[in-house]
Amino acid sequence: MGDGRATRRRGRPGYDRERLLAVAVTVFNERGYDGTSMDDLARRLGISKSAIYHHVTGKDELLQLAVDRALDGLFAAAEEAAAAPGRAIDRLEHLVRASVAVLVERLPFVTLLLRVRGNTAVEKRALARRREFDRLVSGLVAQAEAEGDIRPDIDPAITARLLFGLVNSLVEWYRPRGRAGGAQLADAISKVAFDGLRNPRATGG
Amino acid sequence: MGDGRATRRRGRPGYDRERLLAVAVTVFNERGYDGTSMDDLARRLGISKSAIYHHVTGKDELLQLAVDRALDGLFAAAEEAAAAPGRAIDRLEHLVRASVAVLVERLPFVTLLLRVRGNTAVEKRALARRREFDRLVSGLVAQAEAEGDIRPDIDPAITARLLFGLVNSLVEWYRPRGRAGGAQLADAISKVAFDGLRNPRATGG
Incomplete structure (x- = not known):
């Protein structure tokens, strides 16, 4: 997707906008x-600051591109x-699995998004989009609760x-190790979230 | 606990070591x-850097005190x-509830602990203690699984x-609002973790 722009704003060979x-x-x-300055970025990239400015307008634009990717x-x-068809709880489970896939595939971008604290305009916009996403989740939780599929003894906002x-x-802990990781993880999270850790076949304590 | 030292190393009136x-x-x-310098701290506190050094040897000691509190x-x-008596799953649930209580009571300290990345000796020691805590949790999970009380279809390390x-x-989202919050939250987390979100009385989708 960034290729067109990378061609238009070519920097030093070896770095395109994506890298x-x-x-x-x-x-x-x-x-x-x-805590990161443009000098820090230039040093790490081994190019000059002006070479970075061939690709982006500054730190802000890099943050914007990154959080939008997530x-x-x-x-x-x-x-x-x-x-997706079916009841709200099924759509919610679908969303959990798809979100895990996004986290796994775009891990550094999502990690950065989750650490955004909101000091600049770009960060405030990212936080606003996060809140919008949270509202979509809360809406699905509330609907699943109304349909009787989610336990009614926990506040829907807390549940979401x-x-x-x-x-x-x-x-905080996932590090990619091959392709199987993502699906296995989505499965584990979905089981824990919807059915809990307790062994359904246990005799009880 | 810090009182003895605060008396020994008295700074400007209005700040003791704890504040x-x-x-x-x-x-x-x-x-x-x-991203925080001693100058930043002095500015925020409205005292000089040397007044801070009356209380602590530096930024490192403040971090050490904070993460140890957590x-x-x-x-x-x-x-x-x-x-605690009972099966491993009961001890695990006890630990989850008690940990939620610690998070709620010592929220800023735990928040800081969870963001420690390990660049300095103090940070490395904090990460080592975190790993030790994680091993205690994993041990309990493995024991509960051996006793048949935790679902066997998820890796115990992932479960922990x-x-x-x-x-x-x-x-990331809890903000204290009165005393009831902690117990209610411990209850919600314990229910979700051990029994899942799905309504046990639902007819299914």
Whole structure:
């Protein structure tokens, strides 16, 4: 997707916009966005600051590209889930699985998104999109509860937060190890979230 | 506990070691530990750097005090759980509830702990203590699985991570609102973790 622009704004050979973004996101995740200067990025990339400015207008644009990569994935998952057939709880499970897939495929971008604290306009916009996503999740939870499929003894807002707290906690420890990882993880999270850890065949304590 | 030292190393009136620590942790959480200088702390506290050095040897000691506040609480919870009667799954549930209580009571300290990335000796020690805590959790999960009380179709290491991923995700959104919050939250998390979101009385989709 970034190819057209990379051609228009060509920098030093060896970096296109996409590779620049990948390195920038790694550095932001290591040092924090606020703690990273354009000098830090230039040093890590081994190019000059002006070479970076051939590709992007600045740090802000890199952050914008990165968080949109994460958010676009999550919203695509939400749209897919909304269009899925069946009861709300099935659409919610679909969304959880699709979100895990987005986290696994776009891990550095989602990690950065989840650390955004909201000091700049780009960060505020990212937080607003996150809240919009949270509202979609809460809506599905409320609908599933109305349909009698989700336990009624927990506040739906807390339920929605715990559900995506569980999904998002992946970024703290998941590290890619081959293709099987994502599907296995989506399965584990879906089982824990919807059915719990307790062995359904246990005799009880 | 800090009173003895606060008396020994008295700073400017209005700040004892405990209040200094509270403000420092707030600033670390806002700006990141790496992104906070002693100058930033002095500015926020409205005192000179040398007044801070009356209380602590530097930024490192403040971080050490803060993460130990979190870790000591979590290890006390783990010891309490280990000594509790009953099956491993009951001790695990006890640990989850007690850990939620620690998170709620010591929220800024645990938030800081969970963001530690390991660049300095203090951070490396904190990460080592976190790994030790994770091993205690994994041990309980493995024991509960051996006793047949935890579902055998998810890897115990993943199960342990998801369980505390769920607990730790609290720091992302929980904000204290009165005393009832903690117990209600511990209850919600325990229900979701052990029994899942699905309504046990639902007819199915």
